[in-house]
Amino acid sequence: MPEIPKEKLLWIYETMVKIREHEERVAELFAQGKIPGFVHLYVGEEAVATGVMAHLRKEDFITSTHRGHGHFIAKGGNIKASMAELFGKATGICKGKGGSMHIADLDVGELGANGIVGGGIPHAVGAALGIKLNGLDNVAVAFFGDGASNQQNFHEAINLAAIWKLPVVFVCENNLYQISLSYSKQQTIKSVAERAAAYGIPGVSVDGQDVFAVYEVAKEAIERARNGEGPTLIEAKTYRFRGHFEGDPQVYRSKEEVEWWKENKDPIVLFEKTILEKGLLTKEELDAIREKVKKEIEEAIKFAEESPWPKPEEVLEDVFSTPTKGVLVWQW
Amino acid sequence: MAMVREITFAEALNEALDYEMSKDPKVVVMGEDVGQYGGIFGVTKGLLEKYGEERVRDTPIAESGFIGTGVGAAASGLLRPVVELMFIDFLGVAYDQIYNQAAKIRYMFGGKAKIPIVIRTVSGAGASAAAQHSQSLHALFVHVPGLKVVYPSTPYDAKGLLISSIEDDDPVIFIEHKMLYGVKGPVPGEPYSIPLGEADVKKEGKDVTVVATALMVHRALEVAKKLEEEGISVEVIDPRTLVPLDEETILNSIKKTGKLVVVDEAYPRCSFATDIAALAVNKAFDRLKAPVKLVTAPATPVPFSPALEKEWIPSTEKIEKAIREIL
Ligand SMILES: Cc1ncc(C[n+]2csc(CCOP(=O)(O)OP(=O)(O)O)c2C)c(N)n1
Numbered sequence: 001m002p003e004i005p006k007e008k009l010l011w012i013y014e015t016m017v018k019i020r021e022h023e024e025r026v027a028e029l030f031a032q033g034k035i036p037g038f039v040h041l042y043v044g045e046e047a048v049a050t051g052v053m054a055h056l057r058k059e060d061f062i063t064s065t066h067r068g069h070g071h072f073i074a075k076g077g078n079i080k081a082s083m084a085e086l087f088g089k090a091t092g093i094c095k096g097k098g099g100s101m102h103i104a105d106l107d108v109g110e111l112g113a114n115g116i117v118g119g120g121i122p123h124a125v126g127a128a129l130g131i132k133l134n135g136l137d138n139v140a141v142a143f144f145g146d147g148a149s150n151q152q153n154f155h156e157a158i159n160l161a162a163i164w165k166l167p168v169v170f171v172c173e174n175n176l177y178q179i180s181l182s183y184s185k186q187q188t189i190k191s192v193a194e195r196a197a198a199y200g201i202p203g204v205s206v207d208g209q210d211v212f213a214v215y216e217v218a219k220e221a222i223e224r225a226r227n228g229e230g231p232t233l234i235e236a237k238t239y240r241f242r243g244h245f246e247g248d249p250q251v252y253r254s255k256e257e258v259e260w261w262k263e264n265k266d267p268i269v270l271f272e273k274t275i276l277e278k279g280l281l282t283k284e285e286l287d288a289i290r291e292k293v294k295k296e297i298e299e300a301i302k303f304a305e306e307s308p309w310p311k312p313e314e315v316l317e318d319v320f321s322t323p324t325k326g327v328l329v330w331q332w
Numbered sequence: 333m334a335m336v337r338e339i340t341f342a343e344a345l346n347e348a349l350d351y352e353m354s355k356d357p358k359v360v361v362m363g364e365d366v367g368q369y370g371g372i373f374g375v376t377k378g379l380l381e382k383y384g385e386e387r388v389r390d391t392p393i394a395e396s397g398f399i400g401t402g403v404g405a406a407a408s409g410l411l412r413p414v415v416e417l418m419f420i421d422f423l424g425v426a427y428d429q430i431y432n433q434a435a436k437i438r439y440m441f442g443g444k445a446k447i448p449i450v451i452r453t454v455s456g457a458g459a460s461a462a463a464q465h466s467q468s469l470h471a472l473f474v475h476v477p478g479l480k481v482v483y484p485s486t487p488y489d490a491k492g493l494l495i496s497s498i499e500d501d502d503p504v505i506f507i508e509h510k511m512l513y514g515v516k517g518p519v520p521g522e523p524y525s526i527p528l529g530e531a532d533v534k535k536e537g538k539d540v541t542v543v544a545t546a547l548m549v550h551r552a553l554e555v556a557k558k559l560e561e562e563g564i565s566v567e568v569i570d571p572r573t574l575v576p577l578d579e580e581t582i583l584n585s586i587k588k589t590g591k592l593v594v595v596d597e598a599y600p601r602c603s604f605a606t607d608i609a610a611l612a613v614n615k616a617f618d619r620l621k622a623p624v625k626l627v628t629a630p631a632t633p634v635p636f637s638p639a640l641e642k643e644w645i646p647s648t649e650k651i652e653k654a655i656r657e658i659l
Pocket residue numbers: 040066067115116117118144145146147148149175177178179244
């Protein structure tokens with residue numbers, strides 16, 4: 001286990017349980033019909049976002065995916081506003097225009113979830129180009145799934161970042177499925193990280209359920225990026241404990257398989273075990289964090305439920321930024 | 333009065349890029365062969381020498397990747413990229429980054445993002461470049477909310493509109509007709525901007541309104557000049573920007589003449605031409621004195637042989653015939 005300051009350990013635990021609590025409550029609210037649309041939850045994958053984000057500053061950028069709540073929370077996004085967004089309320093972080101698949105918080109460098117698989121990967125490369133040309137020492141991190149690694153943007157964006165030696169880290173969350181298609185039927189290689197060789201950059205595979213392992217691997221990759229040594233491709237092997245989206249009948253995998261992962265590879269349970277065994281944090285400290293997180297999520301839900309709906313006329317707002325002459329937003 | 337110097341359409345665009353790069357270090361140029369080569373039509377010539385490799389970036393053939401990189405760079409607030417898509421026909425391999433990402437990010441994020449990117453691209457038939465290098469696909473951009481679409485016809489407009497486009501905080505698709513690059517016209521040496529959303533009446537007239545874009549503006553003017561000798565007065569309007577659209581100038585002209593011909597070098601359906609016809613019918617029906625005439629290409633791919641391509645592109649003969657039919 002790497003040397004991690006106590007403050008950081010507390011942050012890691014708080015972040016992981018916050019994501020878990022958030023997602024489990026969102027599942028309930030979705031089932032109650034309070035959250036409309038598609039919802040893809042991050043339960044089981046908490047250690048990946050947390051282990052990576054442990055090294056990021058507010059000024060660093062990330063791009064996220066349809067399964068983006070965990071990234072958003074770990075990057076320090078405003079949870080009240082994102083919860084209201086999930087409800088489609090006027091106080092939502094996107095004023096109710098984005099929903100789960102488009103949550104973004106530019107104030108903390110969260111450049112957005114994405115409804116298009118692989119669509120956000122080049123955006124991280126663009127942010128990294130901006131960082132480089134402005135002489136900053138920030139980094140950008142692109143999160144994406146195993147399925148996305150078969151997309152054109154994966155290849156094109158990583159190659160660009162490699163030839164231009166940009167400060168970006170590519171994090172593939174290999175949860176072993178692309179909806180129903182298992183990883184072994186998507187590609188012949190054992191790890192997505194092997195593809196790094198094709199771009200002449202380092203590639204490393206890590207146990208994505210072990211937050212300490214992710215922490216260590218991400219630390220090195222992010223330092224490399226900050227020092228101007230170029231991109232790294234990380235594959236974090238992980239598993240989603242719930243369906244692809246809420247309501248997924250999951251015919252493509254057995255209950256036993258899911259149970260095995262929950263029992264043996266729950267990132268939060270694994271963290272608690274290690275940390276208590278080593279005496280790095282106390283049971284009381286962990287319980288206090290859980291209490292705090294529960295309260296925070298309940299407050300966010302209350303805020304969302306009590307918030308007003310957007311007004312009908314807002315449909316026409318926020319398409320363009322710079323006003324012009326002539327008709328910009330056409331309506332017959 | 334001193335003669336204004338004449339330069340080509342390509343040179344006018346180059347001056348706009350040069351000015352913007354000199355003024356704002358956030359402006360970067362990216363695309364295939366835009367560096368040492370100066371762009372395959374010469375539009376980015378000299379920029380690499382002046383601004384260096386960091387700001388003038390040759391890219392691999394990865395249109396989705398480098399346009400997406402431009403979108404991310406713009407969204408981050410750190411750069412104002414001008415990205416070149418070598419031919420508009422290559423849109424198919426990169427469309428997602430334009431119509432789902434660049435166009436929608438601001439709206440999806442509730443108005444919190446600005447995407448100051450210009451995507452320059454090349455359209456148009458006339459070079460025997462056949463079906464995958466000759467299309468006019470502006471309607472595909474006009475169709476999707478969130479994109480501004482500029483399609484100039486003269487060197488003067490090209491320079492002023494490109495400057496405005498780069499200074500605009502929204503994604504702008506800047507379309508350059510390949511048969512116009514060598515066309516010369518008067519262009520002031522100093523920088524100036526032309527606001528987006530302002531049509532230009534290229535020739536005043538009172539008998540019939542012709543709305544045309546890019547190369548078709550020149551053909552319409554040729555016909556107008558010919559008909560003038562017979563005492564037929566044709567008004568030629570170049571919208572210059574398709575989004576935003578200067579409805580007012582177009583509608584005022586229709587109200588004056590009562591007759592409308594739209595000339596659009598593009599496929600005929602769900603097009604810019606049908607759009608302007610719908611506008612006329614919707615907002616000036618009571619002033620129309622004749623059916624609206626559309627002069628467009630047929631619904632076929634662009635053929636290769638000069639003999640066939642000539643037939644495909646709307647000709648002065650077809651424009652003249654359409655005008656005469658409603659006089
Ligand atoms: C370009 C594109 N194709 C297909 C989809 C539909 N879709 C949404 S999520 C998904 C699976 C993505 O798998 P992966 O990248 O592994 O991410 P995961 O859902 O496992 O986190 C698919 C096919 C989409 N949104 N975008």
